[in-house]
Amino acid sequence: MLNDLSYRLKTPLAMSLVIVAAAAVVAAALVWQGYRQASASFVQHTQVLGKTLARTLRPALLHDDVWQAYEILLTPLERSGDAGRTLILLDARGQIFAASEPRQFAVLDDFAQTIDDRAIAAVAQKHDRGQTVLESGDGRYLYLLTAVQAEDGTVLGRLVQRYDQSLLAPHFFDVAEGTLYAALAAMILLLPLGWLAGNRLAEPLSHLAECLGRVGRELPNAIHCEFPHGRDEIGQLAERFQGMVAELRNKQVLEKHLAQSDRLAAVGRLSAGIAHEINNPLGGMLNAISNYRRRGGADPHAVKTLALIERGLVQIRDTVSALLVEAKLESRALTPEDLEDVRTLIAADAQSRQLRLEWDNQIVEALPLPSAQIRQILLNLLLNAVQASPAGEMLNCKLTVAEQHLTLSVGNAGEAIPERRRQHLFEPYFGEGEVHGLGLWVTYQLVQQLGGEIVVDSFPGHTRFRVSLPLDDHAAT
Amino acid sequence: MHPTRRTLLKTAAAAVALSSLSVRAGVDKPPLLFGTTPVILDEQAEFLRRWQIYLETMLRRPVQFVQRGSYREILVMLDGAKLDCAWLCGYPYVRMRQRLELVAAPVYAGRPLYRAYLIVPAADRATHSILDMRGKVFAFSDPDSNSGWLAPQVELKRAGEDASRFFKKSFYTWGHRRVIEAVASGLAQGGAVDGYIWDSLARLHPELTGATRVAWRSVEYGFPPIVARRGAEGIDALRHALIGMTQTPPGKTLLSRLNLDGFVPGEDALYAGIEANWRYLGT
Numbered sequence: 023m024l025n026d027l028s029y030r031l032k033t034p035l036a037m038s039l040v041i042v043a044a045a046a047v048v049a050a051a052l053v054w055q056g057y058r059q060a061s062a063s064f065v066q067h068t069q070v071l072g073k074t075l076a077r078t079l080r081p082a083l084l085h086d087d088v089w090q091a092y093e094i095l096l097t098p099l100e101r102s103g104d105a106g107r108t109l110i111l112l113d114a115r116g117q118i119f120a121a122s123e124p125r126q127f128a129v130l131d132d133f134a135q136t137i138d139d140r141a142i143a144a145v146a147q148k149h150d151r152g153q154t155v156l157e158s159g160d161g162r163y164l165y166l167l168t169a170v171q172a173e174d175g176t177v178l179g180r181l182v183q184r185y186d187q188s189l190l191a192p193h194f195f196d197v198a199e200g201t202l203y204a205a206l207a208a209m210i211l212l213l214p215l216g217w218l219a220g221n222r223l224a225e226p227l228s229h230l231a232e233c234l235g236r237v238g239r240e241l242p243n244a245i246h247c248e249f250p251h252g253r254d255e256i257g258q259l260a261e262r263f264q265g266m267v268a269e270l271r272n273k274q275v276l277e278k279h280l281a282q283s284d285r286l287a288a289v290g291r292l293s294a295g296i297a298h299e300i301n302n303p304l305g306g307m308l309n310a311i312s313n314y315r316r317r318g319g320a321d322p323h324a325v326k327t328l329a330l331i332e333r334g335l336v337q338i339r340d341t342v343s344a345l346l347v348e349a350k351l352e353s354r355a356l357t358p359e360d361l362e363d364v365r366t367l368i369a370a371d372a373q374s375r376q377l378r379l380e381w382d383n384q385i386v387e388a389l390p391l392p393s394a395q396i397r398q399i400l401l402n403l404l405l406n407a408v409q410a411s412p413a414g415e416m417l418n419c420k421l422t423v424a425e426q427h428l429t430l431s432v433g434n435a436g437e438a439i440p441e442r443r444r445q446h447l448f449e450p451y452f453g454e455g456e457v458h459g460l461g462l463w464v465t466y467q468l469v470q471q472l473g474g475e476i477v478v479d480s481f482p483g484h485t486r487f488r489v490s491l492p493l494d495d496h497a498a499t
Numbered sequence: 500m501h502p503t504r505r506t507l508l509k510t511a512a513a514a515v516a517l518s519s520l521s522v523r524a525g526v527d528k529p530p531l532l533f534g535t536t537p538v539i540l541d542e543q544a545e546f547l548r549r550w551q552i553y554l555e556t557m558l559r560r561p562v563q564f565v566q567r568g569s570y571r572e573i574l575v576m577l578d579g580a581k582l583d584c585a586w587l588c589g590y591p592y593v594r595m596r597q598r599l600e601l602v603a604a605p606v607y608a609g610r611p612l613y614r615a616y617l618i619v620p621a622a623d624r625a626t627h628s629i630l631d632m633r634g635k636v637f638a639f640s641d642p643d644s645n646s647g648w649l650a651p652q653v654e655l656k657r658a659g660e661d662a663s664r665f666f667k668k669s670f671y672t673w674g675h676r677r678v679i680e681a682v683a684s685g686l687a688q689g690g691a692v693d694g695y696i697w698d699s700l701a702r703l704h705p706e707l708t709g710a711t712r713v714a715w716r717s718v719e720y721g722f723p724p725i726v727a728r729r730g731a732e733g734i735d736a737l738r739h740a741l742i743g744m745t746q747t748p749p750g751k752t753l754l755s756r757l758n759l760d761g762f763v764p765g766e767d768a769l770y771a772g773i774e775a776n777w778r779y780l781g782t
Contacts, residue, residue, distance in 0.1 A: 129636040
């Protein structure tokens with residue numbers, strides 16, 4: 023059950039428990055100490071009283087003056103006036119000479135018989151000249167025995183002071199009460215502090231636990247956790263955690279990317295296979311039509327039909343070859359003029375939709391890249407941009423060379439590409455609306471063949487395709 | 500500059516006040532030294548101060564009360580001319596009669612007589628005579644007291660007992676009131692006490708006397724008298740002042756504080772009973 027409790031509670035609770043326990047221990051120690059001191063000072067006080075009384079009682083014993091002894095014995099009691107204190111004066115034979123409570127300790131009775139406590143009776147009958155402090159057998163009374171001596175040191179008798187131990191109880195309660203209040207005040211002050219400190223200590227830990235709990239349930243991209251910096255254990259854990267999340271995030275991106283390129287490669291292989299299969303009979307059919315015409319068939323109806331078939335076959339070939347995206351043999355180097363041609367081509371389309379084109383061509387010399395493919399890539403991207411952009415907005419196109427790469431960047435201000443569409447952005451698309459949806463597929467295939475890469479950033483109001491093509495790579499092939 | 504009439508009157512009034520004060524104080528005369536003993540409740544400083552003022556006013560000389568721990572000290576002082584007069588028990592008076600003069604006898608309950616009491620703790624219902632006190636702890640008031648010593652001693656001797664061995668223990672408390680306290684607290688199982696003192700205390704402090712019981716009352720004896728050293732000055736004036744206390748309101752107030760009716764000149768025959776006891780005991 024304790025194991026199920028959050029550290030957010032457990033730590034402050036432990037802190038509070040420690041504070042309470044510490045306060046209790048200190049209070050108990052103080053009470054014990056205070057009680058010990060109170061009883062020590064009580065005993066000391068009674069010892070002083072005993073010595074004083076013993077001296078004062080000497081003439082009464084010497085002169086056999088019971089009344090004087092009685093009055094002296096009463097003196098210290100009249101003031102306090104409480105029960106539990108009894109003073110008894112014994113003569114040299116251990117008989118009661120006088121007592122502050124004569125009914126209980128009658129004159130001339132034997133003290134030993136009266137109190138019925140062997141240990142005390144033994145001390146009372148000894149002839150030592152000092153002072154003895156001892157407890158009664160049942161622990162109820164504290165006895166002080168003081169010898170009353172003549173001038174020459176002869177023991178004339180003995181003063182017995184008997185105190186009920188309950189007299190010390192008020193002392194104990196006084197001390198305990200004071201200490202209790204002090205401890206309570208300390209706890210009232212310390213407990214909130216302890217709770218706060220415990221909470222602060224446990225806070226990063228529980229935050230970390232909460233973040234860890236999100237791993238697996240949520241996408242790594244969605245997990246953003248902040249931790250205080252430091253080299254303590256929590257700091258180290260947090261650092262490891264952040265590292266782990268970052269790696270998860272990378273892995274996810276990589277997996278996505280891999281899946282996409284795998285799929286695209288499969289689609290490429292499939293379409294290339296189909297295209298080849300179609301191209302062979304297609305070539306045969308077109309040749310047959312061509313041969314038939316050359317031999318000059320007179321039937322005008324047949325000629326008309328063949329022309330119809332030929333047009334259909336040519337359209338199939340065009341579509342298939344677009345799907346195949348074969349590197350054309352033409353390998354003329356790319357010149358800045360090639361790119362300017364594309365600008366001229368697209369300008370008319372842009373014009374018709376009242377789009378402004380921001381053109382930034384930084385290519386100033388010929389590049390070792392096949393001009394036809396580059397032109398097609400750029401044209402495709404620009405045509406897409408024109409289509410996606412709302413009327414009256416701005417298109418931009420930036421062409422740069424840096425670090426042995428040609429970068430084509432085409433942006434428009436259209437809506438973001440829907441997520442569902444993005445998953446299959448570069449696949450052949452025959453969806454509703456668009457003519458054939460092969461533009462991006464072809465572009466992708468071309469970029470792949472040139473060893474480059476194409477990325478897209480898309481969010482509302484801004485979509486940008488960026489194609490990066492290596493210069494070195496192509497020159498090597 | 501002539502003093503105004505008003506100033507003159509003021510001065511005269513002040514002079515009268517001053518003279519009356521000096522007359523009461525009587526600074527020019529030697530003080531009357533008056534010894535008291537526990538035959539009365541003399542542990543009342545306020546009462547003695549008032550009585551002093553009264554006597555000084557009546558006698559026109561300073562009066563000084565002298566108290567001592569026992570009767571004996573007062574007797575010695577009186578004998579040695581250190582005191583002029585004293586309130587004594589009848590017992591020392593009859594013993595020292597040659598050197599003492601009777602000044603006045605107090606009147607208690609209408610007569611100048613009192614009794615000695617034997618008291619026991621209230622719980623003791625069995626004791627009816629001093630002879631029941633055999634082997635017990637007994638409190639005497641003072642060896643120079645008739646009621647607190649002489650009377651019980653005579654009782655024992657009449658019964659053929661030896662007083663020094665009769666009790667388990669006996670002791671003196673040097674005062675009648677303290678005999679009552681000793682018996683009330685249980686320190687003593689019996690005590691001999693002045694009946695007048697016990698009765699007076701029963702009025703003032705019934706809780707104290709209530710713890711005791713009067714087990715036996717003696718015959719009547721002459722009340723402890725006020726006596727003077729023979730040849731002391733102003734004896735007649737003192738007697739006159741004492742007897743006249745019933746005539747003035749302050750005197751009456753003082754008498755009621757003493758629980759007495761007044762003073763009479765008294766005569767030696769009053770103390771014949773005490774003298775007979777003394778002679779019987781042969782001390």
